[in-house]
Amino acid sequence: MSERDRLPRLESAGLDGWLVRLFARIDEANLPWLAALTRRCEAAFGDTLVDLVPSYTTLLVVFDPLQLSPDKARCRLVELLTDLAPDDEQAAAGEVHELPTWYDPSVGPDLERVAAHAGLSVEQVIDCHSQGVYRVFALGFVPGFAFMGLLDERLATPRLETPRRRVPLGSVAITGRQTAAYPMQTPGGWNLLGRTSARLFDRDREGFSLLQVGDRVRFVPVDRDTLQRQGGDVTPIEEAR
Amino acid sequence: MGSNYTVISFRVLHPGPLALLQDAGRFGARRLGVTQGGPADLNAWAWANRLAGNAWGTPALEVTFGGLELEVARDLALAVAGADLGATLDGDPLPLWTRVTAREGQRLAFASPQAGLRAYLAVAGGFVAEPVLGSCACVVREGLGGHDGRGRPLAEGDELRAAPAEPFSASPEVPGEAQPDYRADCRLALLPGAQIADFHGGSLYAAFNASWEVDDRADRMGVRLTGPVLRCRIDSLISEGLGLGAVQVPPDGQPIVLLNDRQTIGGYPRLGALTPLAASRLAQCVPGQRVRLAAQSPERALADYRRFRRQFD
Structure with missing residues (x-):
């Protein structure tokens, strides 16, 4: 193993940032380590901390270069890493979010495609997707968009070759071994399975995003009427791509 | 207030x-x-x-x-x-x-x-x-x-x-x-980092010696540069946090400099990041304008940025 491949490693992310690379692979076991480092950075950087961006295997630490030089920030991070221990308590805590989801071809037009790819029936796809408890590995793409996994290997389906120009708000989707729900209408290339009524990003809610890195999530099948009663949008997707 | x-x-x-x-x-x-x-x-x-x-x-x-x-x-x-x-x-x-x-x-x-x-x-x-x-x-x-x-x-x-x-x-x-002359060709200071070691030698030479053209695919999320094709040993990474000015290179080999409205995480290999002032300068470039990328040390970039900010204390 060369020097460059050794982990953890600090990589320059510009004048005001260091990227801490902790792991090489996506794994639920990464989460307690990332949670611990996040907490330590908040405590150690205090007012000089500008932002933290956790993702699957990394933590981007953004600091104020007027108060702290990149060198000093680096030293601080090296100290934090020397005796880092996983924060199992925080990782184990946290409720399981249940997202009511109407699985139906009218709002989940890729159910058939996923079923065909997996060699399963549509019912089996729905069962398989809704039985998993997923972890939030990262938020990104748009506010409140949580990248969750890991999806049952059988459902792993590649992205659409041509992304949809409009994926409706609340769409529940998969690609590879990841799943997500769209907090707002955006373009998107993931396979759509259904629609949730959960409000994923709400500027008037404490914390703004329903889901945070490390959270656990289940998709709970409901019927059309239930979704509508809960404020979900049951309008069929327009298939003009 | x-x-x-x-x-x-x-x-x-x-x-x-x-x-x-x-x-x-x-x-x-x-x-x-x-x-x-x-x-x-x-x-x-x-x-x-x-x-x-x-x-x-x-x-x-x-x-x-x-x-x-x-x-x-x-x-x-x-x-x-x-x-x-x-x-x-x-x-x-x-x-x-x-x-x-x-x-x-x-x-x-x-x-x-x-x-x-x-x-x-x-x-x-x-x-x-x-x-x-x-x-x-x-x-x-x-x-x-x-x-x-x-x-x-x-x-x-x-x-x-x-x-x-x-x-x-x-x-x-x-x-x-x-007061900058926005019409002049410019050198954009870049702090090398990220996956720069995974780019092919010839591509690294080209990155810092070629003249890049500002493409019309440019907005507040990012600015695409066109020029020689840059080759990296890595096609894509597990998505990770992106800083202002990050210079990412998708598989087509044409760099995209990420600006203020960029997505927060992404998975293309990067050469490093422009300094905040270089990113600002790029934001004033019109499509067709030529720019060069110039490697800069963090010490120099920090001194420049602190001098810039002191004017507004």
Whole structure:
């Protein structure tokens, strides 16, 4: 193993940032380590901390270069890493979010495609997707968009070759071994399975995003009427791509 | 701000293609997938505010391409810095990088780009808007911030509110050496990092020696550069946090420099990141303009940035 491949490693992310690379692979076991480092950075950087961006295997630490030089920030991070221990308590805590989801071809037009790819029936796809408890590995793409996994290997389906120009708000989707729900209408290339009524990003809610890195999530099948009663949008997707 | 009292400073007669209210940016929410926003050209934005006697971070209006026409709603002092968009006050050319007094009823109009792309309008007292997640930086893609909090660009009939101006002593002009020539070819300082060691040797040579053309695929999320194809041993990575100015290279080998409204995480290999001032300079480049990438040491970049910021203390 060369020097460059050794982990953890600090990589320059510009004048005001260091990227801490902790792991090489996506794994639920990464989460307690990332949670611990996040907490330590908040405590150690205090007012000089500008932002933290956790993702699957990394933590981007953004600091104020007027108060702290990149060198000093680096030293601080090296100290934090020397005796880092996983924060199992925080990782184990946290409720399981249940997202009511109407699985139906009218709002989940890729159910058939996923079923065909997996060699399963549509019912089996729905069962398989809704039985998993997923972890939030990262938020990104748009506010409140949580990248969750890991999806049952059988459902792993590649992205659409041509992304949809409009994926409706609340769409529940998969690609590879990841799943997500769209907090707002955006373009998107993931396979759509259904629609949730959960409000994923709400500027008037404490914390703004329903889901945070490390959270656990289940998709709970409901019927059309239930979704509508809960404020979900049951309008069929327009298939003009 | 000591008082919540605000007054209408401008009414929008014609919005033009894109006019956005921007404070210094939205910080502390990137873990929710919320991007930074803020002025694409930090330098011009800061000088406009400085001329208007406003503290660092005060919202100013970012006018892209021109086309904006405003009616001045009360007597006030204003300043426009940044791109020359052919701004006029009641038809007379408006001096840039200079504080100007405007009277109620006058018409401030921006025409089209003569040099640079983005002009910044600041008003004495400072524009005021309701912050969202701690900032009124306007990010259209996210529907956050701006004059109405909903991430909307200015529209016809909108009113811009400002705090009443307090007496101040800032100089009415920006020193000439601080006013960039946006038409000149430029060297963009880049801090090497990230996956730079995974690029092929010839590609690294090309990255720092070729002349790059600014593509028309350019917006507040990022600016694409076209030139020699850069080859990296890695096609894609597990998505990770992206800083301002990050230079990512997708599989087509043509770099994209990420600006203020970039996605918070991404998975293309990167050469490193432009310095904040280099990212600002790039934001003023028009499609077809030539730029070069020049590796810079963090020490030098830090000294430059601190010197820049000291002017606004």
